Amino acid sequence: MRRNAWLLAILLIALLLGVNNTIYYFTTKDSLEDSLEHEMESVAKQIEISIELSRGGAEKYQEQIGRELRAVSIATQFALSPDVEKVSNSQLAELSKKLDMVGITLLKRTKDNIILYKSSSPKQLGYKTNTWKPWYQAFNQLFDEHKVTIDWGQHLTNFWTGPFEFATTDTxxxxxxxxxxxxxxxxxxxxxxxxxxxxHAYDDATGVDKLISQTLKENKSLSEITIINPETFGDGERTTITDNGEVLQHMTQNPIINGTYKYEDPDDLANVKLANEKNIKVYQNDVINGKHVIKLFIPVDITNKVASMLDENGEPLNRYVISLVSDYATIQRTLDKQFVNIAIIIGVVTAISLILVYLFVTAYRKSQDKLVRKAQETYLDEINGLFQSIRSQRHDFANHVQTIHALAKLGKTDELKSYTAELTGEIRELNDIIDIGNPAIAALIRAKGLQAEVLKVAFKADFKDINKLELGMKSLDMTRLLGNLIDNAFDEVLNYAEDQRSVHIAACQKTGYYEFAVSNTCLRAAELENKPLFQAGYTSKKGSHSGLGLHIVKSIVEKYKGGINLAINEPNTVTFIVKVPY
Structure with missing residues (x-):
């Protein structure tokens, strides 16, 4: 039974360790996820700053190109006739080569349109511009006011330019x-x-795509960085059909401004919209393309509106969204390592626990065996002592008879009465012990009575009708139980004067159980009420005591489903009451 209890305790410990491991695993998981999210936010912030610097530099570079185009325009004006009819396409082609341009086109205003009238490239000729929004608006402003007032593009004196874009005439x-x-x-x-x-050369060296590529190389946990146009995202690439029936892409309205978009997920559209409209960071923990990843969407406000990022209506964006994809494997590897380490710790702790339990149980059994042997030896000694007393009385019987005869013959009546009274008391005392009904207990009481005489202790025993003892407790356990209680009482009363040393043991049989009560003098009885008297190792005695006596008594009582308690019913007296069912 005790072995099963120890095994149950080990299983409970292992279970607790397992629960603790599980809690630690998920706590660590949450902590690592938070750490990764903070890291992603930090990287995103660095990317945001770098992108803005790179984009700002690119815009400045484009402004220089714009100034170059204006200078070429002025040079072209000086080289050509002010009348478009007197300018030839070949003249424009020659000027394009000299001024290092791809081409030069002249736009003419008609009653209801503005057309590409003359050009160094035949592909340019004849195109109408009234569908080019907002370019057509800028052309009209330039014709009417010699300046452009729309809020994007580069504005110089008598000059306007938009961003790099796909050409309608050459898609x-x-x-x-x-x-x-x-x-x-x-x-x-x-x-x-x-x-x-x-x-192109500038962007290759310092552009946003270059920056993204470099960031991905330096951050192994990042799998993808995407710069998203939130106004056109989800609509696919912005295209129109030209007059020639060709599909024209719109670079400035592309849903993916920079970076790649390989980790596509159905929730991306809602997350981009939420991040853009609420101006908040949005996280997504999911499996995409068969890979566990964490996606972060961060909105970035555009302070200086630019012509290179437009919404679906051709208006400059107020905000774009950065999307970062981080590989969850970095967290999983750490978790797996932690899990293995903790599993090893649990295994080692369990093994050590088993070894310690085995050693403890072995030592406990040896101790119990030693106590049993000692109890058996005491039991045999006490039985032998009882038999020896009976034999001594029988051996001395002839001497007692002769003494009685001599006293009677001499007529010494008073001496005869005194002698027979003393002899009768001794015989009655021995007969009372024998009448207890249990040889083991009788022997124990006889031995303790003799010990009490030596220790000058007033020892009294009252046993009534305990003939059912053989149906319940083993005699060996009963002698251990009573022996420890009596010894405990003797130890206490020896602290007092001889006239205060009193120990009383009473036993009786009641319905369903038998009861033992051991009382002794105790001048400090009130101090014992709240003490852990039955706890192994606890002792209130002075000197070297193991503190195991009452613990052994309680163990024996519980073995037989009984109970023991301390009673203080009389002043300066304590009583231990044991009830054991039969």
Whole structure:
């Protein structure tokens, strides 16, 4: 039974360790996720600052290109006739080469439109611009007021230019156009250059895509960085059909401004919208493309509106969204390592616990065996002592008879009465012990009575009708129980004067149980009421005592489903009452 209790205790310990491990695992998981999110926010902030610096630099570079286009426009005006009808396409082609332009086009205003009238490139000729929003608005302002007032693009004297964009006349190329008109000609001058010949080299060296690529290399936990246009995201690439039936992309309205977008998820549209409209950070913990990732969406306000990022209506954006994708494997590896370490610790602790329990149980059994052997030896000694007393009485019987005969013959009546009274008391005392009905207890009481005589202790025993003892407790356990209680009482009364040393043991049989009560003198009885008297190792006695006596008594009583309690019913007297069912 005790072995099962120890095994149950070990299982409970292992279970508690397992629960603790699980709690620690998920706590660590949450902590690592929070740490990764903070790291992503920090990286996003650095990217935001770097992007703004890079974008600002790119805008400044484009402004220099704009000034170059204006200078080319003025040079072209000086080289050409103010009448568009007197300008040839070949002249424009020659000027384009000399001024290092991709081409030069002249725009003419008609009653209801503005058209590409003359050009160094045949592809440019004949295009109407009334569908080019907001470009057409800028052209009209330049013709009417010699300046452009729309809130994006670069504005110089008599000049306006927009961002690099795909060309309507050549949908495969990205170009930047400048528009110049000062009222001295009947046409608008439009020189243009390609992205590859100017901006491409700059962006490759310092642009946002370069920055994103470098950041991904330096942050192994990041899998993707995307700069998102929240106004056009989810609509796909912005395109229109040209007059020639070709599909024209719009770079400035592209839903993905910079970076890549490989970790696509159905929730992205809602998350981008939430981040943009509420101006808050949004996290997404999900499996995308078969990979566990954490996505972060951070809105970034644009202080200086630019022409390179437009909404679906061609208006400059107020805000864009940065999306970061982080590989959850970095967290999982740490968690797996922690889990293995804790599993090893649990295994080691469990093994050590088993070893310690085994050693403890072995030592406990040896101790119990030692106590049992000692009890058996005491039991045999007490039985032998009882038998020896009986044999001594029988051996001395002849001597007693002769003494009685002599006293009677001599007529010494008083001496005879005294002698027979003394002899009768001794015989009655021994007979009372024998009449207890249990040889083991009788022997114990006989031995304790003799010990009491030596210790000058008034020892009294009252046993009534305990003939059912053999149906319940083993005699060995009963002698251990009573022996420890009596010894405990002797130890206490020896602290007092001889006339105060009193120990009384009483036993009786009641319905369903038998009761033992051991009382002794105790001048400090009130102090014992709240003491852990039955706890192993506790002792209130002075000197070297193990503190195991009452603990052993309680263990024996509980073994037989009984109970023991301390009673203080008389002043300066304590009584231990034991009830054991039969």
């Amino acid at each position: 495969s190329s990205i170009q930047k156009w400048g528009y110049y008109y000062d009222g001295t000609t009947n046409y608008m001058i439009d020189p243009y250059i390609s992205y590859d010949s100017r901006q």
